[in-house]
Amino acid sequence: MDRLDVIQTLMRQKNLKNYLEIGVENGHIFFRIKSTFKVAVDPKFIFDATRRLGKAIINPYNFNNQYFEKTSDAFFAQDAQRVFTAKKLQLALVDGMHEYQFALRDVENTLKYMQDDGVIIMHDCNPKTAGAAGRFEDWEVGEWNGDVWRTIIHLRSQRPDLTVFVLDFDQGLGIVTRKKPESILEFTPDQIQALTYDELVQNREKWLNLKPAAYFYEFFGLIK
Ligand SMILES: C[S@@+](CC[C@H](N)C(=O)[O-])C[C@H]1O[C@@H](n2cnc3c(N)ncnc32)[C@H](O)[C@@H]1O
Known part of the structure; x- marks a missing residue:
């Protein structure tokens, strides 16, 4: 199971459509989504007009795509209000x-334009090595997930209006919904910044609210 399965299942069974992807790269996920309202944000798309056209022929929903080749911060400052005036967001992949x-701002900004029953999916929340779990400037070789795991801990500590958990597949898929949580954490932002990867390893399940794939179906009342 991966993020595409999660997105497509929510779209099909929960009828969530209006889609934002922050961090699109070559469109591996974005171009496959079937929705008439899709917004792509990335400072550097790894595709050109020809590939866009090819993808629109394969999946005609891509004819309606809106592309913003800029950072998510610039998108939210300059465009989001206009883009989401008529249509509120229902589903977003935060993967910039x-x-x-950065991930925290992306989630908080996305929430401003999201319907009450909308869902945010965050990629790379469960790094498996210290090297993968740090800041970009410290990353040397191999997989890099970054410290989006701190964003999960922040949301679980500072946002008692949100239910946040991490599905334990595809590098850790964070799920954020507007629902009173069953459990919260009590870290301040300064404490979160000071946490080490070793501490994450010791507390992974509790801090990330780590859940198996079956929980995804249970939480949203979906059929497998
Ligand atoms: C891991 S890739 C995204 C992969 C894609 N979502 C997928 O599932 O196939 C991360 C992307 O984030 C983009 N990115 C980096 N900084 C960003 C920012 N400040 N705002 C938006 N996107 C950013 C990068 O250019 C890169 O294409």
Whole structure:
């Protein structure tokens, strides 16, 4: 199971459509989504007009796509209000700059334009090595997930209006919904910034509210 399965299942069974993807890269996920309202944000798309056209022929929903080749911060400052005036967001994949404060701003900004029953999916929340779990400037080789895990801990500590859990597949898929949580954490932002990867390893299940794939179906009342 991966993020595409999660997105497609929510779209089909919960009828969530209006879709934002922050961090799109080559469109591996974005171009496959079937929705008449899809917004792509990335400072550097790894595709050109020809590939866009090809993808629209394969999946005609791509003819309606809106592309913003800029950072998510610039998108939210300059475009989001207009883009989401008529249509509120129902589903978003936050997969841009994988650092604590960047991902936090992306989630908080997305929430401003999201319907009450909307869902945010965050990629790369469950790094499996210390090297993968740090800041971009410290990353050397191999997989890099960044410290989006700190964003999860922040949301679970500072946002008692949100239910946040991490599905334990596809590098950790954070799920954020507007629902009173069953459990919360009590870290301040300064404490979260000071947490180490070793501490995450010791407390992974509790801090990330780590859940198996079956919980996804249970939480949203979906059929497998
Ligand atoms: C891991 S890739 C996204 C992969 C894609 N979502 C997928 O599932 O196939 C991360 C992307 O985030 C983009 N990115 C980096 N900084 C960003 C920012 N500040 N705002 C939005 N996107 C950013 C990068 O250019 C890169 O294309």
